[in-house]
Amino acid sequence: LRGWGESLSRQVGGRAAGGAGIGGRGPGETKIETDRRRIRDKMAKLRREIAEMKVSRDTKRQERRRNNIPSVAIAGYTNAGKSSLLNKLTNAGVLVENALFATLDPTVRQSHTEDGRVYTLSDTVGFVRHLPHQLVDAFKSTLEEVSGSDLIVHVVDGSHSDPFEQIRAVREVITEIGGAEIPEIIAINKVDIADPDMVMQILRTEPNSYAFSVRTGFGIEGLIHAIERSLPRPKIEINTVIPYDRGDLVSAIHERGEILREEYLPEGTSLHARVDGGLAKEIEEIVR
Numbered sequence: 001l002r003g004w005g006e007s008l009s010r011q012v013g014g015r016a017a018g019g020a021g022i023g024g025r026g027p028g029e030t031k032i033e034t035d036r037r038r039i040r041d042k043m044a045k046l047r048r049e050i051a052e053m054k055v056s057r058d059t060k061r062q063e064r065r066r067n068n069i070p071s072v073a074i075a076g077y078t079n080a081g082k083s084s085l086l087n088k089l090t091n092a093g094v095l096v097e098n099a100l101f102a103t104l105d106p107t108v109r110q111s112h113t114e115d116g117r118v119y120t121l122s123d124t125v126g127f128v129r130h131l132p133h134q135l136v137d138a139f140k141s142t143l144e145e146v147s148g149s150d151l152i153v154h155v156v157d158g159s160h161s162d163p164f165e166q167i168r169a170v171r172e173v174i175t176e177i178g179g180a181e182i183p184e185i186i187a188i189n190k191v192d193i194a195d196p197d198m199v200m201q202i203l204r205t206e207p208n209s210y211a212f213s214v215r216t217g218f219g220i221e222g223l224i225h226a227i228e229r230s231l232p233r234p235k236i237e238i239n240t241v242i243p244y245d246r247g248d249l250v251s252a253i254h255e256r257g258e259i260l261r262e263e264y265l266p267e268g269t270s271l272h273a274r275v276d277g278g279l280a281k282e283i284e285e286i287v288r
Contacts, residue, residue, distance in 0.1 A: 068256060068276035070119040070231045073146040075174065076155035077166035078126025081189040083107075084214040085155055086123040089224065108145070113228045118255040122149070147177045151230050152184045153223075156202065158194035158211065163202060183230055185210065187223055192216050234258055236280040240287050243268040249286060252279060 074082045090109040107123040122145045146152060154170060156163050167186070174180060186209035191199050203209050210226055212219030234257050242250050250269050253259070257275035264270070275283070 071149045072151045073149035074153045080155040080157040082155045116254045143177045147179045155187045158188040159190040234274040234276045241268045241270045
C-alpha cells in the first residue's frame with residue numbers, strides 16, 4: 001500500500017465533478033487524491049490491527065513463559081514447506097500457499113512429546129533476503145516468535161538449486177533479530193524430488209540436520225524425535241506425594257515435567273520427577 005501511495009503521489013489526475021457520498025470524492029478532489037486518501041485510511045486501519053495483534057501475541061507469549069512451556073519456531077526461506085510441516089506435525093490446518101508472505105501472523109499450535117510434555121510449535125513467515133524496512137512492523141510477530149523460542153526448526157527446500165544460499169539468508173535474519181544462540185535443527189524438506197548428492201552435502205555440512213518429505217512422510221518420525229530431544233529439560237528433581245484431590249497438579253507435572261517414577265499410594269500419587277522452578281514452588285506449597 002505504501003508503494004502504491006508513493007506511486008500515486010508522482011502521478012497527475014483529472015479533476016472530479018461535484019461531491020459524492022461517504023468515502024467518495026469531495027468537491028474538486030481528483031481521482032488520484034481520492035485513491036491516495038483511501039490508501040492512507042487502509043494503512044491506518046492495518047496499523048491498528050497490527051497493534052491489536054501485538055497485544056494478543058504478547059499476552060499469549062507471557063502466559064507460555066510463565067508456565068515454562070518450551071517453544072519451537074518453524075522458520076525458513078519462503079516456500080520451503082513450513083506451513084505444510086506444521087500441518088503434518090499437529091494437524092493444524094493452517095494456510096498452505098506457494099506464495100511470498102502467505103503467513104504474516106504466526107500460527108501457534110500445541111504438541112506433546114512421547115512422554116507427555118507440552119510444547120508449542122509456531123509457523124512463521126517465509127524469510128527473504130533484504131527485507132524492506134517498511135515491512136518490519138508486519139513481520140514483527142514472526143520475528144518475536146523466532147527470537148523468543150527455545151528451538152528453531154530451520155526448514156530448507158532440498159530441491160532448490162542453491163539451498164546453501166537460502167540457509168545463509170535465513171541465518172542472517174535470525175542473527176539480526178538476536179536469535180543466533182538459539183539451538184537450531186536443519187530440516188531438509190522435499191527430499192523426494194531433490195538431488196540426492198545435494199541432500200547428502202547438506203547433511204555432511206550441517207551436523208544437526210535431518211532429511212524428510214512432507215509429501216511422502218519420509219523422515220517425519222526422525223525429525224519429531226530430534227525436536228523432542230532438543231527441547232530444554234526441567235532441572236529440579238522432586239520426590240513427593242500429591243493428594244488425590246490435587247489431580248490438576250499431577251496433570252501439570254505430566255505436561256510440564258519429566259516423570260521418572262509414578263506410583264499410586266493410599267494417601268495420593270507418589271511421583272519422582274523433574275520439573276521447572278515455578279512448578280516446584282507450587283508443589284512445595286501444597287505438600288508442606
